[in-house]
Amino acid sequence: MRILQVTPFFSPVHGGSAEVPYQLSKELAKRGHEVAVYTSDYKLSSEYINSIPEIEVRSFKTWLGMAKFFTTPGIVVQVKKTIKNFDIVHMHNYYTFQNIIVHHYVKKHDIPYVLQAHGSVATYFERGSLKKIFDAIWGYAILKDASKLIAVTPTEAERYKSMGIREDKIEVVPHGIDPTEFEDLPRRGEFRKKYGLNDYQSIILYLGRINKIKGLDLLASAFTGLAGDFNEAKLVIVGPDDGYLPALERLIKQLKIEEKVLFTGPLYGEEKLQAYVDADVYVLPSSYEIFGITVLEACVCGTPVIVTDRCGIADIIDNQAGLVVPYDKNQLQDVLQHVLSDDQMRQRLGNSGKSLVREQFNWWKIAEQIENVYRGVQYG
Numbered sequence: 001m002r003i004l005q006v007t008p009f010f011s012p013v014h015g016g017s018a019e020v021p022y023q024l025s026k027e028l029a030k031r032g033h034e035v036a037v038y039t040s041d042y043k044l045s046s047e048y049i050n051s052i053p054e055i056e057v058r059s060f061k062t063w064l065g066m067a068k069f070f071t072t073p074g075i076v077v078q079v080k081k082t083i084k085n086f087d088i089v090h091m092h093n094y095y096t097f098q099n100i101i102v103h104h105y106v107k108k109h110d111i112p113y114v115l116q117a118h119g120s121v122a123t124y125f126e127r128g129s130l131k132k133i134f135d136a137i138w139g140y141a142i143l144k145d146a147s148k149l150i151a152v153t154p155t156e157a158e159r160y161k162s163m164g165i166r167e168d169k170i171e172v173v174p175h176g177i178d179p180t181e182f183e184d185l186p187r188r189g190e191f192r193k194k195y196g197l198n199d200y201q202s203i204i205l206y207l208g209r210i211n212k213i214k215g216l217d218l219l220a221s222a223f224t225g226l227a228g229d230f231n232e233a234k235l236v237i238v239g240p241d242d243g244y245l246p247a248l249e250r251l252i253k254q255l256k257i258e259e260k261v262l263f264t265g266p267l268y269g270e271e272k273l274q275a276y277v278d279a280d281v282y283v284l285p286s287s288y289e290i291f292g293i294t295v296l297e298a299c300v301c302g303t304p305v306i307v308t309d310r311c312g313i314a315d316i317i318d319n320q321a322g323l324v325v326p327y328d329k330n331q332l333q334d335v336l337q338h339v340l341s342d343d344q345m346r347q348r349l350g351n352s353g354k355s356l357v358r359e360q361f362n363w364w365k366i367a368e369q370i371e372n373v374y375r376g377v378q379y380g
Contacts, residue, residue: 001374002034002085006102007092008070010039010057011048013240013266015209016293017118020175021092022052027178027367029054036086038078038098040070069130071097079105088374089113094120094142095134103142112377115142116150119290119312121159140164147377150370152291153312171373174316175291176366179358182273182300191274195236195262202233202340205279205303207272207294211242215285215308215327217251222285222332224255230340233260238275240266276301280346281339286311287327295322296361299353304346306335321353 007021025035034056041059049057060072075098083089083105091099094117106113121143131139143149143163149170151157157170192199204223208214216237223235235257237248245263252261267275276282282298282305289311296313298305305322307314314324325335339346 001087001378003028003036003374004083004086004089004102005035005037005092006089006098007037007039008068008096008098009042009044010037010059011043011045012268013043013209015239016175016291017093017120019293020116020118021090023176023178023363024090024367024370025055026052027363028371031367031371033371038075038102040065040072040098042070069095069097076101083111084109086111088377090370090374091115091142091146093118094139095131099142100138103138103145107145112147113145114148114150114373114377115146116152117156117160118152119156119159119288121156121163122288135163148373150373155312156290171369173366173369173373174361175293175296176361176363177293177296177300177357179300179362182297185277185301186270186274188277191271191278194274195264197234197262197278200232202230202281203236203279204233204336204340205236205238205275205282205298206284207238207267207275207282207298208284209239209242210237210245210248212244212247213286213288214244215287215310216244216248218287218308218327218329218332219283219285220248220252220255220257220261221329222336223260224257225329225333226337226340228337230337233340235261236264236275236279237261238264238267238272272297273301276303279303281306281336282322283332283336284308284311285327285332289313296357299350300357302350302354304339304349304353306332306339308332317353317356320349321356322349 005021005025009018029035036056038058040062042062044059060074062070064071079101089106149160151170151172152175157172160170226233276298282303284292284295284307292311292313295305299321308327309324310327318324323335325331
């Protein structure tokens, strides 16, 4: 098949919403499909594009990025010229300029498409009013005209249904990881050595975008209450600022824990793996999270995880690879204290997490499911 992946961003700094089209495109290419990606140039380097020569990546200049609505006028001419060359189109995210343009031309040329919203159908936080306008003018039509809608969890499937989508148009396909990237893990201690942490300090790791939605205020507050043997614990926050870093730094100063918190900025490749391997526990404390690929990454590195019950992945990992807690400071604090105190529990959760992810969430298996969705759309 000739497949077009359309995404508003493709750079790894954007987290899971960019990781999915990247990994999916690579795996589909391995399976013999011709794959192209149309995206914005926002924070996208030529080196990153050149690292995947098997995929045709066309990035278009971003003229405006207000509220992450990356406007790329250059895509109009390209889509008008090439859209009829594709057998199927896969749109990623929902609230995007690219979807507006591509939707117009796939309808004109009767090209089937699927939409994978990555949790962005829900209206929340500061973009609520803008997204309501988008829904009314373009969004409902984009959803209605899709041949299939891909939900990453049953929770997201329910969100589609709340927008008026029939259940038979929705396919639930989880996110995944590439297990080959985690086959040769670094030795334990490399991250600690680099950042001057001793072997006896417990490391509580968060890795992801520094965004208000990620619940880092909850994690910082819970971390403040750790007592006893964990007075020397270190809270390590890894990831790019996504608008919330100044507020988080102010909170950490108010809590008087500046010396116990380490900000590393974003880490990739070997450095990211070093952080996972050296962490005693990984925490995803989000107030809203449709899935959480970083949880899978932590699991495959053998690191036990704690997530809030507002994370879509919660049901998958509960008591298998980690623990699920309500979105509550005191309960998160209690579970952190408990997990850090129990070496056998951490080892059990770490081992079962590795097996779970490798068996159920590798990109080869995920791409096969997506491929079947495409074939169903094409051939009924």
